[in-house]
Amino acid sequence: MIRWGVIGCGRIAHRFMQGLKEVPGTEFTGAWSRRQETVDTFIEQYGGIGFESVEELLNNDIDAVYVATLPDSHHLYCILALIAGKHVLCEKPAALNLLTLESVLEVAKEKNLLFMEGMKPPFFPLYKKLKEYLETDPIGEVGYVRAGSSVADISPDHPNFSYDLAGGAVMGIGIYEAYLAVEWLGNTKQVQAMGRFGENKIDMFTIFQTEHEKGYGQFYCGFDLHGKGDALICGTLGNITIHKNWWNPAKATINYLDGRVMELDVPFTAGGLNYETAHFCELIKAGLTESPVITHEMSRQMIAMLDSARGIIGLKFKGE
Template sequence: MRRVITYGTFDLFHEGHRRLLERARALGDYLIVGVTSSSYDNGRGKLNVRESLVERIRNVADSGLADEVTVEEYEGQKIHDIQRLDVDVFAIGSDWIGQFDYLGDYCEVVYLERTKGVSSTGLREAGGVIRMGVVGAGRIARRFVSEARFVSGVSVEAVWTRRPEKARHFADEFELQWANESYSDLLTHVDAVYIATPHETHVDLTRQALEAGVHVLCEKPIALRVDDLENLYALADERRLVLLEALKTAFSPGFQRMVAIARGGSIGTIRSVDATFTKLVRSGRELETSDAGALSELASYPFLAIVKLLGTSPAAVTTRAITTDGVDTFARVNVDYPQAIASATVGLGVKAEGDLVVAGTQGYVYVPAPWWLTEYFETRFEDPRDNRKFFYKFDGDGLRYELAEFISMIRDETSESFRLLREESLAIAALMERSRSEFTSFGG
């Protein structure tokens, strides 16, 4: 007897799950299905799992395709299961291709082609998978598709970019159903879009999606002008759609906890926030498009920390920037509040220590570089015996956190996330607009 094993979360069991199990079963005579436990899903960074383990096991059993169901509870269990259950074939979806080659030492490894278009009814059926389209096919879009597999209840189905051949290559690589020839075509195939295109295109692409009745998760900054962002929020409300800024740090567990601790009084009253984000970029979109520069590319992150920790109503904003061929490549923004002072330092082609320091009247919070991927921070005091260290998970590239929040907002029919309030996004946009339009420049 040829024994086959496969694994998955199997949340919101749908046609794609059924087809994968059918293909796995066709590889042998006896199919074992491993269903991940909630604790294991949490440990591997799987988000938004809506059904209990018991419900997910029942759904697999009710499919009639599994001869045996087991529970996957810990990393490394696959090797043990293969050995103890005398497995001949390990089968898994092709979106994991290459990642389980090591199991070839124990059995045959087969990657099953991903089922395209698994949820054609989208949100029209209770529990349906949300169909997602990707706008853009660059570095961040690629990361997004890879991260999306860690969020339950969403399926990336389509892509559009200005170069059709690039969209087709992207769709082939990630096994998407649609490589759309036009943006309007993409909007007919999906329930929601992730926009990862140059900054100057965000407002128009977001508006078109909302007008077509499609929810929008848009890379930061959604808009470089406050009035544009206000108009988009008004349109989203009019159409009863979700519009969320994809500023991943805001949704990560470590950053959220750091803000809560800093504002919770343990370091006293906050008097200053100093945040730095720089990276080495010599050419490309960040330096060459109409809205290029260190401020538009990077300042959203330090502005997020400032707004979260000091509020949305600064008293004054002043900026100094070094420019090269008219593009700001290094800038420092001073943001004054009635009882506090903040600074945001950003640079392209310049490298500095990318840390975050929050100073209070009793102590301070230190978040080491890269602070925007917050995994660890410390509270430090006059007496070092009072210092504390905090550790939190930051899985993958962090895009799963913003996507999980976005999907939850759609399902819960809520227009706002407490993790990134509209008021905060508008305050960040105001800081962006003021810092870019009023800076004192020097350089070549």
């Protein structure tokens, strides 16, 4: 039985709990958050212990911690959990920037513990089915990826709008596009970006294009325009459309150069975070300290891409 503690009790923590219920061999011990009222609501809904401090939670008999706070504090709580001897699954982006991510990875290595960034798309049944299908009927060498999302109906009180909590379109949405780019095109060689800011000092809409080892990417992310939310992956023998919302993938269409069309429709359950959580638990059972799917190097590449984009548009957070 893998016993879990949760740090942060916001929206994503509730989705994590929805998924955890579907992962066999797991147990929820309790949670802590910076706001006591959110802890009380969380425990009332899911049971467990409402801890009065993060230290109290980490001193408890738990095996793993899900860090569900905002990006400004990810590295802080990850390091505290690792020092306390707990495996860590951290919500994306795994750290504020590459420098803070490296500090987390250093502690994870010293403690010989599992650390993984919670990047969910590759664990969804549709995505896994797509990868399996392409092994026998490929689209050739991939050289271009286009993706993005702009969500214009987010509540004004959403933490993505908070500069102090490291919000903004690049941090909140762009990390998904960074994953898709690195996954299909390899390491980043250069980044170009433009961004538009709101009164809240964070980027409300940003576009960035990238050059990689294998090709090029074009991406957008935003909070005040209604974007489509699909993804396009182009190879020499065909292309793939992962239909909206591509980061919660359920449908994909493969169009081949010879005219053939393949439709994939694989629904997901329990909100989708159950798949990455199950993967993480299997890694613990196997005694591994790094995911072969979301590797530490992939996390480095993703956050470095965001660092570059933010540097170009002029978005720096406190302490940077």
